[in-house]
């Protein structure tokens with residue numbers, strides 16, 4: 001894998017987060033619910049450890065409901081609340097009430113003194129492509145935060161007043177320092193790192209392998225192909241290429257085109273609601 005996992009600006013980003021932590025009551029971490037392990041930066045557990053955290057399992061529209069339940073159980077505790085979420089369909093009330101629930105002891109401390117806590121203040125963190133900008137844009141109803149499919153689009157820090165109960169502080173995207181083969185693959189499958197980790201044909205072969213481990217019927221049902229138990233991923237690509245007419249002159253399979261179709265349809269959810277990680281395997 002020839003990807004730069006720890007760029008120089010990472011250290012600066014961490015220092016920036018630590019400084020801004022003093023300004024907030026808690027943190028909101030945006031996670032891609034298709035890859036709840038791979039889309040979390042383990043460094044957050046160190047640098048955010050003194051703050052409670054609302055874990056937004058974003059892209060709920062793309063992830064497997066039965067696995068979502070298992071992930072919720074794994075991550076919910078006194079200091080962590082979990083909210084499954086689709087940032088494309090914002091739900092201010094759900095975010096505010098989960099936040100108030102997580103912070104109820106802190107809010108009560110103010111009430112016991114006859115004081116009003118005022119707005120809860122939270123810092124948004126999350127790895128690139130988890131949906132931070134989409135989350136902030138859609139919940140605040142503004143288009144002021146740039147969204148994009150490329151890592152590092154989010155640059156500025158700013159307060160976003162969602163309503164009188166909740167104010168958000170944006171942070172720059174933080175990259176993940178761990179270099180694990182499966183993490184890199186999962187991030188590439190979901191489009192978090194563009195197809196620079198390996199060529200798209202190899203990536204698509206790996207995705208076929210993974211999807212077949214999860215459920216053989218995913219590809220069979222979508223592409224109406226007939227496969228036996230020990231078929232190779234490459235043969236599956238050939239079958240899909242023939243079904244879809246992804247052919248070069250002379251009838252050769254256009255592997256690059258087939259790879260594009262499979263990756264694109266997985267990322268858009270056309271292959272179904274698929275979660276690539278099971279908490280039991282982590």
Ligand SMILES: Nc1nc2c(ncn2[C@@H]2O[C@H](COP(=O)(O)OP(=O)(O)O)[C@@H](O)[C@H]2O)c(=O)[nH]1
Nearest residue numbers: 059086087088128129130131132133134147148
């Ligand atoms: N299907 C779906 N796509 C989402 C959701 N949230 C974000 N996206 C898409 O994910 C991509 C990355 O989002 P972005 O907000 O730029 O991520 P950021 O790098 O964390 O700021 C964009 O193409 C978004 O449209 C969601 O809940 N569901």
Ligand SMILES: [Mg+2]
Nearest residue numbers: 133147153154
């Ligand atoms: Mg962004």
